[in-house]
Every structure is written in structure tokens, then in C-alpha cells.
Amino acid sequence: xxxxxxxxxxxxxxxxxxxxxxxxxxxxxxxxxxxxxxxxxxxxxxxxxxxxxxxxxxxxxxxxxxxxxxxxxxxxxxxxxxxxxxxxxxxxxxxxxxxxxxxxxxxxxxxxxxxxxxxxxxxxxxxxxxxxxxxxxxxxxxxxxxxxxxxxxxxxxxxxxxxxxxxxxxxxxxxxxxxxxxxxxxxxxxx
DNA sequence: ACCGGGATGTTCT
DNA sequence: GAACATCCCGGTG
Numbered sequence: 001x002x003x004x005x006x007x008x009x010x011x012x013x014x015x016x017x018x019x020x021x022x023x024x025x026x027x028x029x030x031x032x033x034x035x036x037x038x039x040x041x042x043x044x045x046x047x048x049x050x051x052x053x054x055x056x057x058x059x060x061x062x063x064x065x066x067x068x069x070x071x072x073x074x075x076x077x078x079x080x081x082x083x084x085x086x087x088x089x090x091x092x093x094x095x096x097x098x099x100x101x102x103x104x105x106x107x108x109x110x111x112x113x114x115x116x117x118x119x120x121x122x123x124x125x126x127x128x129x130x131x132x133x134x135x136x137x138x139x140x141x142x143x144x145x146x147x148x149x150x151x152x153x154x155x156x157x158x159x160x161x162x163x164x165x166x167x168x169x170x171x172x173x174x175x176x177x178x179x180x181x182x183x184x185x186x187x188x189x190x191x
Numbered sequence: 192a193c194c195g196g197g198a199t200g201t202t203c204t
Numbered sequence: 205g206a207a208c209a210t211c212c213c214g215g216t217g
Contacts, residue, residue: 112212
């Protein structure tokens with residue numbers, strides 16, 4: 001059973017750590033979410049929506065439980081889960097997964113990955129591994145229409161998740177809005 | 192292990 | 205025209 005709409009319709013700072021150890025599935029591929037970052041609100045200069053809604057960020061301002069996918073550095077797609085109430089701008093960036101199923105398909109899509117722990121150890125890596133791209137933008141994670149869902153398979157979030165500032169930013173570095181599963185081998189950085 | 196540079200093109204000022 | 209929520213490869217230690 002996919003997570004319900006209400007799971008996402010909360011403050012992004014609550015949803016982000018709660019997403020740890022949930023399982024993201026798309027097509028034949030599944031992976032456990034082990035690293036996330038929160039974005040949004042009126043005081044986050046790193047949020048894509050900080051200066052108001054644009055065509056790109058429309059999904060991020062929309063109803064919760066949908067996927068916000070953006071293109072960056074001329075070649076990479078990154079995936080977020082939209083949070084909060086409809087009209088708010090908030091989302092959780094998925095930064096790393098532990099591959100669980102469909103590894104053959106992931107290896108095909110990620111030929112540069114030397115080891116399986118490199119398949120999904122970064123926001124653009126996991127998007128590539130699962131086949132997330134512009135066509136996936138706005139997909140609803142609640143219900144199984146798009147073939148994409150996030151499920152709880154019984155493993156709870158860590159009682160004491162790792163926490164740090166967000167990675168790769170020039171603004172908003174004072175906020176510790178990154179969470180991860182401590183000691184996990186599949187993180188984008190050693191934790 | 193760590194570091195530096197190049198790839199590549201959309202988005203917004 | 206600059207910035208960009210990144211990744212990969214090749215260098216050095």
C-alpha cells in the first residue's frame with residue numbers, strides 16, 4: 001500500500017526524516033530511501049520557489065504527494081517529493097537509495113557505476129537508475145497510476161538519523177536540512 | 192583517498 | 205549572460 005496523501009501533507013521538516021527507510025518503486029526497480037534534503041518555505045533561499053512560482057516550479061507549489069523533477073547542469077534529472085498543503089512551496093529531495101530490486105535494469109541505465117552501491121548514491125544517479133526524467137514530473141505517488149509509489153515495508157525511520165547541512169548549495173548553508181541513515185554504505189557521501 | 196576540471200543546456204535576470 | 209539542489213574521469217599521494 002502506498003503512503004497516503006496525509007503523510008505528505010505535513011511540514012516538510014517532519015516529512016523529510018520520516019521518508020528515511022521507506023521504499024521507492026518505479027517499474028521493476030525498487031530502492032530504500034537512505035538520504036534526503038528538505039527545501040521550501042518562505043525563508044529558504046536555496047529553494048527553487050524562493051522567488052515565487054515559475055513554469056519550472058509549478059509542481060512544487062501544487063498538492064502534496066506528487067513528484068517534482070528538475071533538470072540541472074545540462075544533463076542531470078533530480079527528483080523531489082512535494083510536501084505541505086496545496087499552494088505551499090515545499091519538497092524533499094531524494095538523494096540516495098539502497099538498491100533492492102531491478103538491479104540489472106539499474107546497471108543498464110548506469111553503466112558508469114562500478115559497484116552496486118554506486119547505482120543510486122546521489123540525486124541524479126538514483127533518477128537515472130530508476131528512469132526518472134522530465135516525463136515523470138508531476139507524477140502522483142499516491143495510487144498506482146503512474147507506476148511510481150512510496151511504501152512502508154515495516155522498517156521504521158532511524159531513531160537518531162544523521163543530520164547535516166545540505167550539499168552543493170551556495171545559499172542556505174546555515175540550515176541543517178539533510179537527513180540520512182547513519183553508517184549506510186549507499187549515501188552520496190560517507191556518513 | 193583526495194582533488195581539480197570539464198561536460199552540457201535549461202532557466203531566469 | 206550567469207548560475208546551476210551533479211557526475212565522471214584522470215591526476216597525484
